Amino acid sequence: MTRWHRPLLLMSAIMAVLAVISLFGVFLDHRVLDGLPIWLKPLKFTLSFVAYGLTWAWLLSLRRTAQRLSWLLGSVMAIACVVEITVIISQVIRGRHSHFNFSTALDSSLYALMGTTVMVLMLTNLAAAFLVLFERQATPADTWAIRIGLVVSAAGLAVAILMLPPTSAQLADTTAAVLGAHSVGVPDGGPGLSLLGWSTTGGDLRVPHFFGMHALQVLPLLALLTRGIRDQVVRLRLILIAGAGYTGLVALVTWQALRGQPLVRPDALTLGVAGLLVAGMAVAVPLCLLPRRGRVSPVTVEPVADVRESATVEA
Template identity: 30%
Template sequence: MLKLTLPLLQDIRSNQALDLNTKIDKTTSLFVFCTVFTLVIIPILLSANLLDLRMLDGMPIWHKPLRFAFSLMLHFLTLSLLMKLVIPKMREAKRIKWVAYAAVMSLWFELSYIIIQAAKGRRSHFNFETPIENALYGLMGIGAFFLVLISFLVGIMIWRYGYKDHSGLRYGAIIGLIVGSVLTLIFAGFMSTDPTYIKQKLTLEASVIPYLGWFKVTGDYKPAHFVATHMMQLLPLIGMWLDKAKLGNKLSNLMGKKNATVLFAFIFIALAFALFAQALYGIPFIKS
């Protein structure tokens, strides 16, 4: 992960318009705090995973908290770096700052609840067994919305108020954050409202891929959701590759950075919808 993020930081630093030595704005500081918070939590969860051998729904009980902590760390690290593509005076605009606060509170709530439920040996998701757990699961849906909304807004801010340098990084950030956010909400919506899928979640969890939790005996929306979510990190990295790597430069010269970035975006979109169709037809990502 360090090998991936350091070049991204160097690529942002190389743009003279972006001075990373200036005073950090409040919005970015919120993202940095969330990144550090999750980085502190991950070793604790790794230790719990080594010491606590309980299983839940076919997986070690601490795999889900680890998965969410790592994913949220990548999410806020990405936002921390990409906010530097927005001109300074717009980074603290009210329209994004208040959503950033909501996203921070959502992170605390979601991760805390997932960890508490794991410690209790209980499901955090698709848990309708008690009125409190049912209500908290509903609140998790609201929190997840704000976690995705903030990435969508950062993409819009880069598009409208970013440095117009026509870099692959800029195009990758805009398309990755905006399109990735929309697709994530679409697939998450299907997961949370499809009665057949919810029934499968409650009865087939023992037949899953370790750590990922994807079904091995029937279709699952999570692979499509995974591609959509991590498109937010991968497209900016591809944009950086178009800016810096020899092969990336050749492709950029042939197609143009915008067209090349759009091409990769269509590949991600096609892959996500192919996995979504696979889930609709009840075909598992990997058969047991």
């Protein structure tokens, strides 16, 4: 079996250590930024990077071709994550905002560095996703769980681009030191959900960013949990339904955020669309479990043979 990508595993281990340090910071450092403990942001980022690094370390191990390119892309991802968290923690130590901060020359430089690493991370993520996207896994269900997860995760990552443009209020203020925002319709730093900090008075683009990015963990995990289903046609249908439902969820919360609406205070239109999504899932799942006409025995799919093993046998 191909080994998991070591630089990404190392990055995940570093992030795990930093997550513990950040957790101590939340309880021991009583400084507050935007109404939340100042160490909460690095805690959230490090935990997210742990999941991100472990997932990509596994995904890149599935590659049977272009392994050198896969290793290079994974290494760039790992470096970009380390640079980004270094900037975030540096700004926490200084008691400053890490995002959208143009208050001083140093703040601007650090934000520019972080913005550059984020763009590098996005581009390498897309390139790596393209490589893995066309790789066949052990079963069609596993293949499509990874494919849908890759596409939705890339879309969730791209939501960050919507946070970069200055708001109308910022453009009107020629002395504004903050340019860009994750909140929609309200200023950043207002009332938010405990721990997460997502706005409770306006839209928040961090919601679709979070749900979108973590499709890459949710859908493959669902595929793993359904391994006990012997009928691979039924299992594939369940994965496709789950993928469609999760994609619909990400689209829904993105639309909700762009309309300046808090996640916890949906209006009638949002609730109606959410109801349709749930109803569609509720109908689709039982239908895919119905016995197929003329079915004699469950369909099983043999794992795809490793091309290297095949070559060894032939030799």
